[in-house]
Amino acid sequence: MLAVPGNVTAARVIAHFHENFTDSFPDQICGIAGTSVVRGVDNFTEFSNNTFSDNFTVNQTFTATASHKSIVLHVAQHVTGTAAPIDNGDGTVTFITTFKGLPEQIRIAHGPLLLRDAGTVTFNATFLVEADGTLTFQSQTLSGLHGPHPDLLSDFALFCNVIIPALT
16 A cells, blocks of 8 residues: 555455365375365455565474374465565565465474464565566575574574474
8 A cells, every 4th residue: 555645545345266276195294194174264465566464374284104193284374475576676676575464383282282383474575587587586585584584594594493292
């Protein structure tokens, strides 16, 4: 939304999608074979000013085949960002994406919390634009980091470190 003194102009909605979904499938997490059951709701909106908003909640229950132990991965967040790349004028483009809420919560099914990232974080991902138009990842920076983000700050190494002992 752009605010101008005495006048407020909102970007026009150009696309909106709503989906409820449930799926069950053979899966593998951290090298452990099992089955996942995923349930979620997604509300995605794209605006005329090349931005988007995505509100979603997902619950994934993973049960290990060998141990029959289960973990629950839960996500509940609002994601906003640039739908079109920002031209940096040097042959690269940047996408800016902000995550607010609960990007990751892992717990033992019917048991204690194992890991949680929560709060706000903004990713600035820069890509080189190749001659044929394809994008090649160059770098990513974080900004606006608020709240606990132990898994993100460990470069997601904590993910398997908590899941493997819980499932074996």
